[in-house]
Amino acid sequence: MDADQFRIAGKHLIDYIADYIESLRTRPVLPDVKPGYINDVVPSEAPEDGEPWIDMFNDIEEVVMKGMTHWHSPNFHAYFPTANSYPAICGDMLSGALSCIGFTWNAAPSCTELEMKMMDWFAQMLGLPDHFCFGSGKGGGGVIQSTASESTLIAMLCSRCEVLQDRGVDHKVEDEAKYDILSRLVAYTSCQSHSSVEKASLLSATRLRMIASNEQMGMDVNALRSQILVDRNHGLIPFIVIATLGTTNTCAFDDLQSIGILCKEEGIWLHVDAAYAGSAFVCPEYRHYMNGIEHVDSFSVNPHKWLLVNFDCNAFWVRDKHLIEDAFNVNPVYLKHENEGKIPDYRHWQIPLGRRFRSLKMWFVFRSYGVKGLQDHIRKQIKLAHLFGELLESDTRFEIVDEIRMGLVCFRLKGNNELNENLIKRINRSRNIFLTPTKVNDRFIIRFAVCARTCNEEDIRFAWSVVQKYANIVLTEMNGNDCTAT
Amino acid sequence: MDADQFRIAGKHLIDYIADYIESLRTRPVLPDVKPGYINDVVPSEAPEDGEPWIDMFNDIEEVVMKGMTHWHSPNFHAYFPTANSYPAICGDMLSGALSCIGFTWNAAPSCTELEMKMMDWFAQMLGLPDHFCFGSGKGGGGVIQSTASESTLIAMLCSRCEVLQDRGVDHKVEDEAKYDILSRLVAYTSCQSHSSVEKASLLSATRLRMIASNEQMGMDVNALRSQILVDRNHGLIPFIVIATLGTTNTCAFDDLQSIGILCKEEGIWLHVDAAYAGSAFVCPEYRHYMNGIEHVDSFSVNPHKWLLVNFDCNAFWVRDKHLIEDAFNVNPVYLKHENEGKIPDYRHWQIPLGRRFRSLKMWFVFRSYGVKGLQDHIRKQIKLAHLFGELLESDTRFEIVDEIRMGLVCFRLKGNNELNENLIKRINRSRNIFLTPTKVNDRFIIRFAVCARTCNEEDIRFAWSVVQKYANIVLTEMNGNDCTAT
Known part of the structure; x- marks a missing residue:
């Protein structure tokens, strides 16, 4: 890839990146692959001769996206957030050029x-x-x-x-x-x-x-x-x-x-x-x-x-x-x-x-957002966590564990650990949203973190609808039909 | 910076990166700044309000390039090479998007x-x-x-x-x-x-x-x-x-x-x-x-x-x-x-x-160059090191230390350490090429590494001309006029 090819490939990729990030809501947050899936889509040896950009570009969906957990999907509520913003990507590009x-x-x-x-x-x-x-x-x-x-x-x-x-x-x-x-x-x-x-x-x-x-x-x-x-x-x-x-x-x-x-x-x-x-x-x-x-x-x-x-x-x-x-x-x-x-x-x-x-990406982010923009981001995400908390409180089958702090809500279905393990397993297998659990004092707890920069109120309400749906299912399975109403 | 602004800024930056890498030969390899230079060009606090991309873009030259040692200049022969290629930059961009x-x-x-x-x-x-x-x-x-x-x-x-x-x-x-x-x-x-x-x-x-x-x-x-x-x-x-x-x-x-x-x-x-x-x-x-x-x-x-x-x-x-x-x-x-x-x-x-x-950039590089392309890169750089060695051998004032291995040539002026310390100091102060020294068994040695991907025969001959020029000067200063001819 020479400089002229890079101008084409790089710009192609810029559009792909913007398209990817802006359309993340339409992809299932979790992939549907089993360990070893890559053996079917990537050859076992490197090519002897160079390949054109378009071949690699076309494999992004087939190889990478096929097995991707989309951390910046507004439906990703696992772990803690990991950052992603456009000015940061620009900072890293410049860092790569200078290397x-x-x-x-x-x-x-x-x-x-x-x-x-x-x-x-x-x-x-x-x-x-x-x-x-x-x-x-x-x-x-x-x-x-x-x-x-x-x-x-x-x-x-x-x-x-x-x-x-x-x-x-x-x-x-x-x-x-x-x-x-x-x-x-x-x-x-x-x-x-x-x-x-x-x-x-x-x-x-x-x-x-x-x-x-x-x-x-x-x-x-x-x-x-x-x-x-x-x-x-x-x-x-x-x-x-x-x-x-x-x-x-x-x-x-x-x-x-x-x-x-x-x-x-x-x-x-x-x-x-x-x-x-x-x-x-x-x-x-x-x-x-x-x-x-x-x-x-x-x-x-x-x-x-x-x-x-x-x-x-x-x-x-x-x-x-x-x-x-x-x-x-x-x-x-x-x-x-x-x-x-x-x-x-x-x-x-x-x-x-x-x-x-690495300071280039800090410089671009701090200047692009300004202190006020960064404050807005934090305040918005904390507000969304409290919205999720209100939705939980409206349904007496659930309990919030401890208080809501920052952008994290810890909750569980009232009941035993198995019930909650079952709930999160069903939710994640649906690939609609992604949650991760933890255990505190032997109590199995489900963590709901507000992660993606683009996450909004509708996404929170969607996540809540998914949680409710699978709560209905696991409670029905476990107890009969008498626990499905809120 | 929203998606549309990113499409503009990112493509702007792609062109800047290609221009930067392709025109590196025209920049002095070393910057002309003293410790603390940044205090004059970067404010002491982050801005309260966000700034437009163009403001940050314009500061790249003023802040970053002003104090940059250009590792991918064909005149950079210090340390060892650090890699830089267009497909690797593309891989990192995609990595940043997925983050x-x-x-x-x-x-x-x-x-x-x-x-x-x-x-x-x-x-x-x-x-x-x-x-x-x-x-x-x-x-x-x-x-x-x-x-x-x-x-x-x-x-x-x-x-x-x-x-x-x-x-x-x-x-x-x-x-x-x-x-x-x-x-x-x-x-x-x-x-x-x-x-x-x-x-x-x-x-x-x-x-x-x-x-x-x-x-x-x-x-x-x-x-x-x-x-x-x-x-x-x-x-x-x-x-x-x-x-x-x-x-x-x-x-x-x-x-x-x-x-x-x-x-x-x-x-x-x-x-x-x-x-x-x-x-x-x-x-x-x-x-x-x-x-x-x-x-x-x-x-x-x-x-x-x-x-x-x-x-x-x-x-x-x-x-x-x-x-x-x-x-x-x-x-x-x-x-x-x-x-x-x-x-x-x-x-x-x-x-x-x-x-x-990080494997994305390996994937793009291995496929873009193919095994043969990577072999060509290695062989070319080793050949250039031997060319520099031949030039050294043509001038009896110099000695090659040990043999030339891979893309590294270790050499010195025949004479004491001080002479060689003086030589490398003069060379680097010229900012025409950048070399680094080492010491083996108390002998001060100058290292010449073939680094930039774009380095070619002419760059090697240019480096040699710089080494000869400053050798003439330091030998003249030290010994009178009788050592300047080869």
Whole structure:
């Protein structure tokens, strides 16, 4: 494909993309394929000779769409949203054209500097303390990571490095004192936190305590305090608490104020995973959920979830940038440059060396929507969640689990788990809407997330009609005909 | 930006991208900015109201290009190449439109299945043993990671998990036996290997031995054998060897055959980092460099470096997929699905949970170029490196360090390090071409890599003219006028 062919193919694809996104309502949200379907539609070997664009283009429907779960269908209410917007796609296109690798400032100054600027913009938009902004000169700053999982792992590695430094042990040398400390490190999180915290602890080989949650599914701070004491008494070293603002299970919020004060007293790193709900802080009325933010050492939110910046774009801020640079610093000659030390080299801020120019899509999205446009998006989706909640409340066969927070509604049919497992299975098999479940305290719960940017009131009412239809069916099957009326 | 505005903006951008890539020869390869330049061209806060596309478009030159190092300029000869091609950009555009998160099969079946198929295609294209292919049913398979750094870290984590399993220790429990083993693990690599190996060892908190290299800068296998013996005698546990095919310093190759036999005898995991040079194995005439591949447990190559698939796209294969699944498996209810176990859930194969549909760009590139087109690309770039070598050999003031391997030429002016440091500084300050240095055995060496897809003979001759021009200047300054003639 040469430049002229690209002009044709690329524009062809632009129209296809717009057509696809605008007509998503007409496609079943879930595909009808079995594992291995691709063997029937893709040959087992690459072609020897090049093929024209039109052949590949024609296979998009046959191969890709045939097995696609349409995350941006207005009928997709599973997991949490993942972002998609036109300006973000434009940003990624430009990033692809440049395809620079911004591991050092020198390797692509605009890649580093625009990222610093966007992380400062974003911190201000969320109302974060100014010590997280480069611009404040207070020692902190932000960086784009791929995912919240990586941010959690990186926070653990930073804190681990700090604990070693505090005890006079160089984390780069191989001595017994180091391995002794490493074997005694304990991380803390709520039993409601995301599986990525367990994964990060597994990877960093540190101990992890899953602290019980309270009635609102926030971390039980007294239980946390007691566990820290128990662990200290056993000669272990509490080194990090991972708090969550907006859990995946039920969008619960940990009490950052109380946890933060405790962490300060105990000298423990406090990392906050606000992957989903953090984006809502662009609206001042939701910032009370992060009361206590001044105690936080590192903070992570995914604009690639709820703020219209396409994946991957996890925003990670750290209060003291020297700690992250110390934890990751390896410095070969082939990466040295004249301006070292004057400005961050982001390779020291992440696990990989290479990195794309991801701030372009933040820049395009933030400017295209403006702060007001992003606030409108968040407020609209929360309103739609409450509409779904009202519909649920109008039908006494259902119960809402806990309260509705942000764009997530957790609900269930009154009755046992099997009934609800059956309900969600039937709903998803219909391919009309897509929901995912969770389990809290052994109760099987159905999650309804407002996801697609284009989701509107009619889509919510449609989803509700699907839920009711299959509720009628499963209740009829289970109990006879007496439960179908509302 | 709505759909209609996107149709206009996107097509506008397609033309801009084609114009940019085709006219790169006319831009200085390096920018003329100082750290902090962005403060003058980007406001310190996000706009309250949305802006029209044209405002953002106009800022591309003013903000982004002003500070850009043009990695795809034919005058870029620094680091190693990073891939860029039109079909890859199209693949990424489609990925952006779908923006599915393929963490489980269920979450987007085509995302998982096309990736499996592309990894099988690619393994066959490289001539890898069939046990790395899903299709062989022999237990191995491949996955796209972001970078070679992550693949190295993941190989370490898999091997660590296997060592624990072999000793009857569950890597998920917190007992003293586990921490004792972890504190005794030792990884081995050559002193020539990439800094990411040191970083992976730092992150996984394992010991690392940098084994001396031989005259060709390959790992000294006798030194490796001796070190393993010494470590075993000290009660340590050798657990992984990271071999390199094509080092960053000088594109040196470790002797995989000898290292492989040793690892087999010793029962040590062998991981191969072939980030750059691995792509050359699409040409059968270079496969002798991977003799011994049958002994390898995991293998990593970056089509995003040398095979025209835009970043990020690191290909990672593992011989036994159960080990990678064991090392990473955490399994909350909200990610469970009906088809578990029938097909890989790639979230168990990587550090992050989320993942983009990256195989689309492999699919488009492999089909657009065909195997023959990719072979042509590799062969052409190697030929250009040899042309640069011939030019160097025609000038007795220069020496080529070691031999020319793949698309990399390592050279220096005969004389001391300072002279060569001065030379490369002058060259890069001219912004005509961009080179990066390295140091091997305390000798400062200049690396000349053939990078851009569009680089041709004239570009090589131009680069040579720039090198000669500044060689004349620095030699004149240092020695008087008697060294300027060749």
